[in-house]
Amino acid sequence: MIVSGSLGQKIIADIEAWPQLESVYVFCRNQAAHEQWANKVPKVKGVYTKIKPICKALQIDRENCDRAMISISFNGRDALFMYTQLLKEALLEIEDDDKKSIKDLVDYCREQDDISEDQIKLVEREYRHHTPIWWYTAETFIYSMLNRGLREMDVDIILKMGFFIRHLHQHITELHHEQKGSMPTNFQVFRGQGFSMEDFEKMKKTKGGLMSFNNFLSTSRNRQISFNNFARPAASNTNSVGILFVMTIDTAICTKSSTPFAE
Template sequence: MKDFIIYCRQKFANNSIELENIKKLEREYHQHKPIWWYTYECFLYSMLNQALRTMEFDTIIKMGFFIRDLHKDIVKLHSDQFHGHHKSDSFTIYRGQGLTKTDFNQLMKTQGGLLSFNTFLSTSKNQNVSLTFARQSLLNSDLIGVLFVMTINPTLLSTPFASIKNVSYYQTEREILFSMHSVFRIGHIKQIEQDNDRLWQVELKLTSDDDPQRRNLTERIRNEISWLTGWHRLGRFLIMIGHFIKAEDLYKILFEQSDNEAEKAHIMHHLGVIKDGQGDYEMAINFYEKSLEINREILSPDHHFLGSSYDGIGLVYTKKHDYSKALASLEKSLEIFQKTLSPNNFRIAISYGNIGKVYDGMGDYSKALLYHETALEIFRNTLPETHPNMATSYYDIGNVYDKMGELSKAIKSHEKALEIREKILPPEHPFLAGSYNRIGEFYAKMHRYSKGLLFIERAIELGKRSLPANHPDLELYKNNLKLFPNTC
């Protein structure tokens, strides 16, 4: 808490009101419940949710004590209020807010899918109050007013929530507060008023940890990063969903705070992953080699962390078309993994797939296909059908079939990859752009230009939002416009 108080005094140095609130927080923090502080009229509420919404990791790390205490407070209240409830006790709550036109259009496209709130989520039992908030957002011409109508079943194992009426600073409000990362199923979406196309109602239903679409994927991802702790787990998750800039911000902060060589090696490795994802291949190799150098000093020669570094280096050399270096590094990686991991471990499958990419680049398509199919078989035995690695295998197999001249098999594989990616990846993930681009190329080969152009344009649009302006993949998507008559 001490670091947070110092941070706040610097941030609000010219704000006498908030400086008094900081004194009060330092003096009386343990005299009130965390929920009381969350609803108290001061900087805490806005600072916390702004940091969570925009992933300002310097602020989030400093507020870690309060995030932890607030979550525990909600968990305890939830247990006290809803213990012994039955399924028939479902109830409806409301939330009114403004969404940007881009966010609202994306919401419309994902009807029937899942919607996640990254912040602590305030809702109300009063529909009229919530509708007023939705209407107020219309004062900004760039926003769409949305009334979320949420059906809640208290018996579900899900993000904890609780009525905070009796513990809030404002004890007259009928507020229900959710902890972070609540997930809802998007239902019916309708216009509230016929003469107003900027005011909409969206039905949401709280999902449980047993929701099939959530459970298989989240359990697998949780297992893959379960050995990580705290902020490192968040960093790895951000990489998995394609939020490279935010992940880089977090890892740089963690590196500055670290005095542990093993942790520094871990951070260097993941900065390599990030730079690879951003298309900065020289920096990616640099970070991987720094991680490898540290780990060679502190780990055994066959430790699987070394295998991960060799794997990353090999994958980057593949993208640089330096196939001899790529193959040497990837075979070293596979050798280490085979010595230290079980035969069906997903890391071994990833190595097979990466070696397949090398043989693809070298023009040895039969060997490439063999490695990719071996990877896919391991994934099928160990991963849910909607795991991102399954999509990657189908994508890579489709690429090989394309070069072998088997267009129908190539399209089938890429459509399978896209189907998985659209189900489980965030709408801004760069892997989606890659799938749109490949399918667009296939339609161009089939002379179905209008349909192909739609996919290429989607790839370019998404690439502009999710990749650096100089990323080689984005350049490829733009160049593919030449495949279509009358577009250049």
């Protein structure tokens, strides 16, 4: 929610406990005056006098929300883990007519209330002009819609995006084969995100166990970017815990896995 300084000061006490309210951004002329009350409210992410910094903050917070909503299993025998593996194998074996699949996705998106027509037209016109990884990281509905479908096991979304899941997996596999000769034997990657208190408690109880992420996982080799842009902001939410995952990749082990990775 974006509010003016005077309005925000009047209503913040009534709205800050709303569970559906993730963040508040104050847009005003007198930054110093409104920071006095805004800094005491965890959901107020900042006080701004220009719109561009708000847009940048919104982009980062949207990414944090998407990351925090990724489904995670903490046990290799977990039903979600097993179902996800079977679903992935089935999707990768399907051979669809890509032209028809894109049209089906576009038609489905036009039936939804939360996807802009401009983004739908962009996918309709230019899907073949960019790589799957480009689409996955671009500022369109693709990333959030795919993760929502996988998180909620929404069959409609997963089937409509099945062709994209297959294309993205194939692209990562191709890059993996191209890059594996130049990869170091061992290296670290980082991922910052927020955990609900419930998931955090589950994770603490499975120390030494198996964790699986039910999606395509984005990481960085830069620890500070993962910490400052994702883990630290998530910690400012009273309902979540900021987590920085430090993952050591052993390429000798990973080459035996059916799950590809690439830079």
